[in-house]
């Protein structure tokens with residue numbers, strides 16, 4: 149029997165688990181109720197399970213009937229500080245929400261563990277299941293790597309895959325991927341401009357930080373447009389800007405924060421130096437000082453071309469040609485799965501989950517309080533995870549050198 153048929157027969161269980169998880173959204177690295185639900189879903193399966201120490205991760209290893217290498221499958225488990233407005237019968241009754249669909253990822257990965265455990269006799273090698281907290285800005289993947297994730301099966305995986313559902317853009321059930329950069333690197337620029345406060349009527353007796361900070365915001369945009377290749381895109385958006393208390397008081401300081409997205413190491417290195425330099429230079433021109441700090445968050449998510457092609461081929465064989473959409477461009481979101489596929493060749497694959505009666509072009513986006521995901525994708529996603537592991541191990545048995553042909 150095909151894994152997809154098996155997955156379809158699990159539809160009710162998968163839907164129940166997804167709704168249970170949806171009702172108990174937890175944010176960050178500490179997700180005790182979610183972890184408990186995952187451990188319950190995996191209970192009775194022939195898995196070697198370990199849980200995180202600094203975070204509520206679950207790492208599970210399934211050993212196949214025959215020896216072989218290890219393939220890693222990842223599902224993230226955390227929610228967002230968003231108050232749900234979908235009106236769903238199982239909407240979360242709290243000010244947190246699974247607005248990025250990680251409840252579906254967790255469910256599909258648990259489903260894959262069940263499918264693969266049932267077909268252990270066909271498995272030539274190990275599958276390492278990574279149930280990860282804290283994807284949304286907490287670097288859960290980095291923490292799990294630091295706690296020894298990649299050695300959990302006794303050797304490094306030869307490949308790693310993650311699925312991410314999207315509530316718009318693609319119709320339900322369409323898988324999308326690309327080789328090379330798939331998602332941006334994210335960084336934060338924090339700036340404090342220090343001047344000297346005074347009376348608004350006598351600016352010559354003060355050092356006004358506000359015009360200098362405004363000039364920095366526009367100078368940064370101009371600098372980016374003149375300094376970077378348009379084919380190596382960079383985005384800088386100032387999302388916060390704070391200064392002052394009253395119209396007639398010149399404040400001592402002005403502060404702003406920007407998110408900065410990039411795709412190449414060279415662009416990121418240049419941004420690190422350049423953004424700080426622009427702010428310090430503008431401050432100096434005004435006789436002020438600026439404390440500018442550039443923090444790196446997640447690296448670029450770079451899909452290995454051969455692994456992305458392998459995933460595309462698997463989608464087409466398992467689900468049909470029309471279910472695969474090659475991505476022309478990367479997306480500007482960012483992911484800490486980038487850390488895993490920096491260490492191990494792998495691919496991040498998107499799964500369209502637009503509700504059947506919604507328009508993919510206008511449906512509410514991931515992270516929106518209205519974001520809703522089509523549960524019909526659950527068996528398909530679970531089957532794809534399982535097929536990727538099963539087929540990738542079979543490919544490794546045929547060509548033990550490791551890599552799949554691009």
Ligand SMILES: [Zn+2]
Pocket residue numbers: 248249250283312
């Ligand atoms: Zn997400």
